[in-house]
Structure formats: C-alpha cells, structure tokens
Amino acid sequence: MNTLKAEKRSMDIKAKKLRREGYVVGNVFGKKIEGSIPVKFQKLELEKFLKKAHKGSQIMLDVEGTQYDALIKDVAYNPVAGRIDEIDFQALVSTEKVHSVVEVVLENHDKIAEGVLQESLEEIAYKALPADLVDEVRVDVGDMKIGDVIRVKDLPIYEDKKITIMTDPDAVVVALNAAHNAAVPEPETAETEEEPKKDE
Incomplete structure (x- = not known):
C-alpha cells in the first residue's frame, strides 16, 4: 500500500497563505477520530503521489508518525489555478463498511x-x-460490436458478494455506437421564432 506523509496543520494559518507557501490543505476524519484532523501536504509530493492514486484509492496516511489506513475521499481541484485546493481522507475501521468509488478503466x-x-x-x-x-475495474471493450452496451450489472464487481454496488445496475458504462460521418443539421436559430413581433 502506498504511503503518503502529512503534517498537522495549525488552524491559525489561513489556507490561502499555506497554498502560497507550496502546501495543499486537507482533513482526516473517521469513526474513531473526534471531529477531524486538519493536515497539510507538500504540494509537489502530493501531486506526484496522485499520479498513482486517486479518489477512491486506499492508502496509508502517515500524520507525523501516526499511521492511518485511509481512503482518499475527495480531491478538490481548482481548474482555473491549475492546482489541488484541498484533499480529504477517511480513516478506516476494519469492521465498518465504507462508501467509495471504483475507477472504470x-x-x-x-x-x-x-x-x-x-x-x-x-x-x-x-x-x-x-x-x-x-x-479500479477493468472493462475489456475489444470484442464489442456496434450496438453493444455494457452495463454496471455486466461487470464482475457486480457479482462480488463482499461489495454492495450503489450505482444503478442498469446504468450504461460504455456503448459502441455507429459512427455518424454525415454533417449534423444545424438546429433552427431563434431568429425565425422572433419574426412575429410586428404587431407590437
């Protein structure tokens, strides 16, 4: 399991100031944690780490020497600034089921x-x-023919008795549609609808 190091964050220092100093802020919460633990990460280290882990990944979180079996619960990206604003972790309890997401590959x-x-x-x-x-769940699409559809209930993960799927079983994961090369006709513009205004 991949290990990510974090430092405890003092709430006296604003997140904006920490970001300017090259940190990403975050929180660790869980059933056995009172409230939550505010943490901070070195921005470059975290970005490198997230190349091999993502939302839904189970990791080992090292907060100043205390190890947590944790789930990456949420990653808040700021697309305008091109950075991660915040990252949240759920500390896991071995006997408690946890809500998560699996990436479709x-x-x-x-x-x-x-x-x-x-x-x-x-x-x-x-x-x-x-x-x-x-x-992650890997979906082999190599044998698909036009018109084929793979739904959530068609995946091996759906048959796994240890996992409870929360997404609609009939939801389409991937479909192979016929290619439409012909130009799509433009929808009629609003101009034609606006013409009968002469009576005003």
Whole structure:
C-alpha cells in the first residue's frame, strides 16, 4: 500500500497563505477520530503521489508518525489555478463498511475497427469493508460490436458478494455506437421564432 506523509496543520494559518507557501490543505476524519484532523501536504509530493492514486484509492496516511489506513475521499481541484485546493481522507475501521468509488478503466479500445466508443461512467459507487476495497475495474471493450452496451450489472464487481454496488445496475458504462460521418443539421436559430413581433 502506498504511503503518503502529512503534517498537522495549525488552524491559525489561513489556507490561502499555506497554498502560497507550496502546501495543499486537507482533513482526516473517521469513526474513531473526534471531529477531524486538519493536515497539510507538500504540494509537489502530493501531486506526484496522485499520479498513482486517486479518489477512491486506499492508502496509508502517515500524520507525523501516526499511521492511518485511509481512503482518499475527495480531491478538490481548482481548474482555473491549475492546482489541488484541498484533499480529504477517511480513516478506516476494519469492521465498518465504507462508501467509495471504483475507477472504470477501458481496455483494448485500439482493437475496435468501427464505430464510436462512448464511455458514460468513469466511476462506480459502492460500499465494502476496508479489506474488500477495490481501486479500479477493468472493462475489456475489444470484442464489442456496434450496438453493444455494457452495463454496471455486466461487470464482475457486480457479482462480488463482499461489495454492495450503489450505482444503478442498469446504468450504461460504455456503448459502441455507429459512427455518424454525415454533417449534423444545424438546429433552427431563434431568429425565425422572433419574426412575429410586428404587431407590437
């Protein structure tokens, strides 16, 4: 399991000031933690770490020497500034089921000779005990034909008795549609609707 180091954060220092100093702020919460633990991370270290982990990943969080089996619960990105504003973790309890998301990874899309692959779900919500958490679900789309649809209930994770899927079982994960090369006709503009205004 990947380990991420964090420092406790003093709430006297504003998040904005910490960001200017090269930190990302965050919180650790959980059933056995009173309130939450405010933490901070070195920005560059965290960005490097998130190249191999993401929302829904189970990690080992080291807060100044105290180890937490934790789940990356939420990552707040600021697209305008191109940075992570905040990251939240849930400290896990081995006997308690936790809500999480699993990332959908499509495989073998290069084998599709015709049609357009449309991915409708990038993550699936579920709950499970910490020992049964899943990081990603791989979907082989190499044998799909035009008109084929893969739904949540078609995935192996749906059959796993240790996991309770929270996403609609009939929700489409990925579909292979016919390619439409013809130009799509432009919808009629509002101008035609605005013409009968001469009576005013």
